[in-house]
Amino acid sequence: MPLQLGSRTAVLEGTVTVEEAEPLAAWLRQTAGPRVNLRDCSHLHTAALQALLAARVKVSVLPADAFLRAWVAPLLERFAATPDQKPLANSSKEAS
Template identity: 50%
Template structure:
């Protein structure tokens, strides 16, 4: 099962499809200070990614999947609303 929801932690495993998005969003809405484990996640549907960006849960374990680790995790880390100023061109 790609989505395991516990009291305060969600574990996303293997391929998280559009079918899991509604349950993930409902859990994120209902959970105070949610935590998400992405260690064994290999694919994240864009709807699930949008939910993670919106609710900003604490990511307890980064994915081992190379694409998710290098391309998606920086988005999740930067979703706190604190934008870094762009440097001025020389």
């Protein structure tokens, strides 16, 4: 199973497809201070990446996959929320 959702950490393993993007996004919206473990993730669909970026999720474990480690992890770390920031996913709700 490519997606394991815990109380604060989501573990993404193997190929994370578009089918996992919505459950991941829903979990991210409901979880305070979410973290993501990418150690065993080998492919991340762009919809799942967008959900992670919008939630400003923190990476708890870097991916072993060379591409994800070089390109995706730094992007997620750059956009990770600081304690005083809210996730981008909630910004649109507050504006309306």
